Amino acid sequence: MYKFLTGPMFWLSLSICLIGMIVKFVLYFKGLNWQLDRVAYKAYPSLGFKGAANSIFKWLIPFGTHGWRKQPFMTLIFFGFHIGAVIVPLFLLAHNIFLKEKIGISLITINPALADVLSWSVIISVFFLILRRISLPEVRILTTAYDYFILLISVAPFVTGLIARYEIGNYSLWLTIHILCGEVLLIAIPFTKLSHIVLFFASRAQLGMDYAIKRGGTKGKGMVW
Amino acid sequence: MPEGIFCNKKPIENEEDLKALLNDTGGKRYYEEMKSLEVNSDLLWKTIQNTLKSRTKTWLDICAHCGMCADSCFLYLINDRDPKQVPAYKIQSTLGEIVKRKGKVDNEFMHMVMETAWAKCTCCNRCGMYCPHGIDMGVMFGYLRGLCYQQGFVPWELKIGAGMHRVYRAQMDVTDDDFVETFKWMVEENEEDYPGLTVSVDKEDADILYTVNAREVKHYPEDLAEAAILFHLAGENWTVPSSGWEQTSLAMFAGDWAACKMQVESVYAAMERLKPKRMIGTECGHAHRATVIEGPYWAGRSNGKPPVESIHYVEWLAEALRKGKLKIDPAKRIKKKVTLQDSCNYIRNNGLKEITREIISYIVEPGYFIEMTPNKEHNFCCGGGGGFNGIGIFRPQRNKALITKRDQLINSGAELVIAPCHNCWDAIRDLEEEYKIGIKWSFLKPLVVSMVEIPEHLKPKE
Numbered sequence: 001m002y003k004f005l006t007g008p009m010f011w012l013s014l015s016i017c018l019i020g021m022i023v024k025f026v027l028y029f030k031g032l033n034w035q036l037d038r039v040a041y042k043a044y045p046s047l048g049f050k051g052a053a054n055s056i057f058k059w060l061i062p063f064g065t066h067g068w069r070k071q072p073f074m075t076l077i078f079f080g081f082h083i084g085a086v087i088v089p090l091f092l093l094a095h096n097i098f099l100k101e102k103i104g105i106s107l108i109t110i111n112p113a114l115a116d117v118l119s120w121s122v123i124i125s126v127f128f129l130i131l132r133r134i135s136l137p138e139v140r141i142l143t144t145a146y147d148y149f150i151l152l153i154s155v156a157p158f159v160t161g162l163i164a165r166y167e168i169g170n171y172s173l174w175l176t177i178h179i180l181c182g183e184v185l186l187i188a189i190p191f192t193k194l195s196h197i198v199l200f201f202a203s204r205a206q207l208g209m210d211y212a213i214k215r216g217g218t219k220g221k222g223m224v225w
Numbered sequence: 226m227p228e229g230i231f232c233n234k235k236p237i238e239n240e241e242d243l244k245a246l247l248n249d250t251g252g253k254r255y256y257e258e259m260k261s262l263e264v265n266s267d268l269l270w271k272t273i274q275n276t277l278k279s280r281t282k283t284w285l286d287i288c289a290h291c292g293m294c295a296d297s298c299f300l301y302l303i304n305d306r307d308p309k310q311v312p313a314y315k316i317q318s319t320l321g322e323i324v325k326r327k328g329k330v331d332n333e334f335m336h337m338v339m340e341t342a343w344a345k346c347t348c349c350n351r352c353g354m355y356c357p358h359g360i361d362m363g364v365m366f367g368y369l370r371g372l373c374y375q376q377g378f379v380p381w382e383l384k385i386g387a388g389m390h391r392v393y394r395a396q397m398d399v400t401d402d403d404f405v406e407t408f409k410w411m412v413e414e415n416e417e418d419y420p421g422l423t424v425s426v427d428k429e430d431a432d433i434l435y436t437v438n439a440r441e442v443k444h445y446p447e448d449l450a451e452a453a454i455l456f457h458l459a460g461e462n463w464t465v466p467s468s469g470w471e472q473t474s475l476a477m478f479a480g481d482w483a484a485c486k487m488q489v490e491s492v493y494a495a496m497e498r499l500k501p502k503r504m505i506g507t508e509c510g511h512a513h514r515a516t517v518i519e520g521p522y523w524a525g526r527s528n529g530k531p532p533v534e535s536i537h538y539v540e541w542l543a544e545a546l547r548k549g550k551l552k553i554d555p556a557k558r559i560k561k562k563v564t565l566q567d568s569c570n571y572i573r574n575n576g577l578k579e580i581t582r583e584i585i586s587y588i589v590e591p592g593y594f595i596e597m598t599p600n601k602e603h604n605f606c607c608g609g610g611g612g613f614n615g616i617g618i619f620r621p622q623r624n625k626a627l628i629t630k631r632d633q634l635i636n637s638g639a640e641l642v643i644a645p646c647h648n649c650w651d652a653i654r655d656l657e658e659e660y661k662i663g664i665k666w667s668f669l670k671p672l673v674v675s676m677v678e679i680p681e682h683l684k685p686k687e
Binding site: 036 | 278279280283286287289291292293296297308309313353357359527540575578601
């Protein structure tokens, strides 16, 4: 099982994820239509680029926008989740040792203690994200089983990874489950709402271009997100 | 009965049909017929397949259901935080469902969609600024209105409004002759006080082509006079077109895209015929949005711009004051607590927040201007935007919506609110009538006319 998951399954899930994300991203921009969207994307490329970059950048900074500042608790748990969810899988030492073995290259790695903190931050944040879904009427009305499913498959690799890391119970069993969860997540990315990993950038870029090109970017000081 | 006499999927194309529909007072029969209007699911689904492309599809797909848009929506806040007023819920339960069901929705569902599209969203676009994914639900509601219009599920007044544009190329029954005559008459009325005051019709190569809101012609002709006076005092070389003078678009509120195109093309034709240096539109928000911001796209102009540079009245006024073409008598500046209504259509959606405040700096005595909270591009809708003001069956919802602006005004402590937008102006008038808070409201033109210095050579001879 372990061999299968770290062998063909690893390649398959990684390829599905990467190719899927590229396809999603390319199709998004190919599907933009200046007349239907009512944004002259091609007529003002540099204006559009600046608007897109600004729109993405501002929202990547915790408390960087009016929207984030308006909801400080959500901002904390949102970034508590996302920072760990991006950094740990990419820069964990163990992942990079594995990567080096498989493809001969590795990325920079983070201190294991930091990885622990970030992983816990992911799990605690997910706990509060779920609590928020249950307790706030304005979030509850939007929430479906699908939303919980997405949270579950997103947090599963972190829970199983920590169990394996603390060697609770059967290490190799938990490690195998951890890898399985990670691969399920990779495969799910292009086919679910998790595609926002790339489509967040695409969608933010689009609205940034809309505001920059059409809705006042050339007048006044531009958009204050 | 799949299609009614009044309520059907056909747009109003002639004066006779328009009058017949108008005579159905309050849309009594119209709404009765709507109860049995059939949904053409095949057409609905086909339209969606042809027009709902990656931007909107992605917006519907990646909405994380986080609810961060809730607090951005004034209708959610003012309706006691009713979860059914959360923008994401409103669009997912309407457009989202229609897409999910591939257009197979029934009459009852479309009634719910119509109410949501016109009474639960004013297309103010504020939610789009608060969504981490950049999902602009106001834009989607505009799109949804188009689908509703196609299926005949549109409020009575807006079916009429769109029909007016189709028949008269104006939002109400004002003909080209009515416009020209009214303008000339208003100018004559003021000739004594302003010697040399005149209006040129269809002058070619003028510096300014002035376009208006048909309401001014029909109900507020003094607005035309004030515009003429200020252009005259500023020494502008200006003209009005004998056709293509109407800048507004109720068709935009109705989602009648074909009528939007017809209307805006009439204005662009005037620009092309008269070749002015610039077009200046009156103090109206949605008129600017329709003709300057969205119009070029309806007309298929790939650079997203009208044929000549087109600006809002506030941009011209700020420039005239800045360059000293108009001089304010310092003794006559406003010396009471005054605030400013930021119109969604040209502040949030066209970046004119500094320009309007520059005007304030010239006409208000320092220390008397108070900002509303929130303000500028974060300001709340007046409560009557997107056609909400004019829809009889949704009047109770509209009056509730006005409370947001009422409380913003009360909290500002202002005695006067400057509202350089017809829709906002109406909403504030209505909220004063409904809630009697003692607020005064005004466009910019009458205020500036009352305080502008008249150059010696333009003064009437004793």
